Amino acid sequence: MPLRLALAALLAASALARAEEPAAPVESHLVPHTCAELGFRDFQGVLHSHSYLSHDSKISQADIVAACEEAGVEFLCMTDHPSERSLSDGLEGWHGRTFFVVGAEVNHFLAVDIHTPIGNADSQQTVDRVRAQGGLAFVAHSEEYTDWDVQGYHGMEIYNIHTDLKDEKKLERLLPKLPRILEDPAWAMTLIFDEPKDLLARWDQLTQQRRVVGIAGNDAHQNVMVMGLQLDPYARSLGFVNTHVFALAMSKETLLDALSSGHVYVCFERFAPGKGFSFTAESGDAIAMMGDEVPYSGDLVLRAVFPREARITLVRDGKPIHRVSGDEINWSVTEPGVYRIAARVEARGRWWPWIYSNPIYVR
Numbered sequence: 001m002p003l004r005l006a007l008a009a010l011l012a013a014s015a016l017a018r019a020e021e022p023a024a025p026v027e028s029h030l031v032p033h034t035c036a037e038l039g040f041r042d043f044q045g046v047l048h049s050h051s052y053l054s055h056d057s058k059i060s061q062a063d064i065v066a067a068c069e070e071a072g073v074e075f076l077c078m079t080d081h082p083s084e085r086s087l088s089d090g091l092e093g094w095h096g097r098t099f100f101v102v103g104a105e106v107n108h109f110l111a112v113d114i115h116t117p118i119g120n121a122d123s124q125q126t127v128d129r130v131r132a133q134g135g136l137a138f139v140a141h142s143e144e145y146t147d148w149d150v151q152g153y154h155g156m157e158i159y160n161i162h163t164d165l166k167d168e169k170k171l172e173r174l175l176p177k178l179p180r181i182l183e184d185p186a187w188a189m190t191l192i193f194d195e196p197k198d199l200l201a202r203w204d205q206l207t208q209q210r211r212v213v214g215i216a217g218n219d220a221h222q223n224v225m226v227m228g229l230q231l232d233p234y235a236r237s238l239g240f241v242n243t244h245v246f247a248l249a250m251s252k253e254t255l256l257d258a259l260s261s262g263h264v265y266v267c268f269e270r271f272a273p274g275k276g277f278s279f280t281a282e283s284g285d286a287i288a289m290m291g292d293e294v295p296y297s298g299d300l301v302l303r304a305v306f307p308r309e310a311r312i313t314l315v316r317d318g319k320p321i322h323r324v325s326g327d328e329i330n331w332s333v334t335e336p337g338v339y340r341i342a343a344r345v346e347a348r349g350r351w352w353p354w355i356y357s358n359p360i361y362v363r
Helices: 005-013 061-071 123-132 161-165 168-183 185-192 197-207 234-240 252-261
Strands: 041-046 075-078 093-095 098-106 109-112 136-139 155-160 213-217 242-247 264-267 278-283 286-289 301-316 319-332 337-347 350-357 360-362
Touching: 061 093, 061 098, 061 234, 098 252, 109 123, 123 136, 136 252, 155 161, 155 197, 161 185, 161 213, 168 185, 185 234, 197 337, 213 242, 213 252, 213 264, 242 252, 278 337, 278 360, 301 350
Parallel strands: 041 075, 075 098, 136 155, 155 213
Antiparallel strands: 041 242, 093 098, 098 109, 109 136, 242 264, 264 350, 278 286, 278 301, 301 319, 301 337, 337 350, 337 360
């Protein structure tokens, strides 16, 4: 549901909207509030990660907590592969400055906040069992998933690091680049990075049918070695891309609510930090932020702001409708649709994919 009159008290206490005239093509006098002005905080985190409790990782929980600290991760969901102790012994609650939630990667889904094993099941049974526990179900490794007619899952990975790393052809191409990786290891993952165009197209198709939350899949393992070189130290995986959520505070309840509501954007932090980004909509009687639905009206305005200059694209129903360079975009809505923001940022002489917002659904 859109953020309506229930936010009146927050709005009254928040900073005033900007007074200057909005940039073309906006003709309305309205310029929507930012998420921060609505009282929300931006928390960056990770929803797909593994530990020694999975069969394919050996990293300890203490090292995971340290990696979160190094990467600036504020929340993390442990999604170990099912094992005898993966749920009972998984990290949960506050450890250092990171809030942990227990989950699992099971049957092609990330099951967030579950405590009872899902077991062998088809896709629909998996989603139903996750929801029966009050958990959230996100499609994992979306490029390999096929059961898109399944009902009730909350969202999907629109990017997954491990998918890039496990591509054998890319690994072959990496071998000549090992000297560059050794010279500048912090940028190693950019050598295997591909823009997830096919997944974005799938996501756009699905969001025209119903709300589907897009998240990043860090898929952190610390288990990829090439000629004795660790390509995926845990902190490097955690810091490459993050899922950001907007919430009033960090707790299990607020985190799950933000994720299920789609108050989320994906940011490739390696290229530039995302905090300061906002995507909102406002008309005379409705306020919304990414993930929300808002009724169409003649004075509805979309606004996205960024912490730095970017090449910004406004996408409606999967098609780009407006592009602008700068740190802000304002748009008067002329028809219903599913609107999202995509932005690219310059780093090291190249323009990289940077931020993908979840949509605002204008009905």
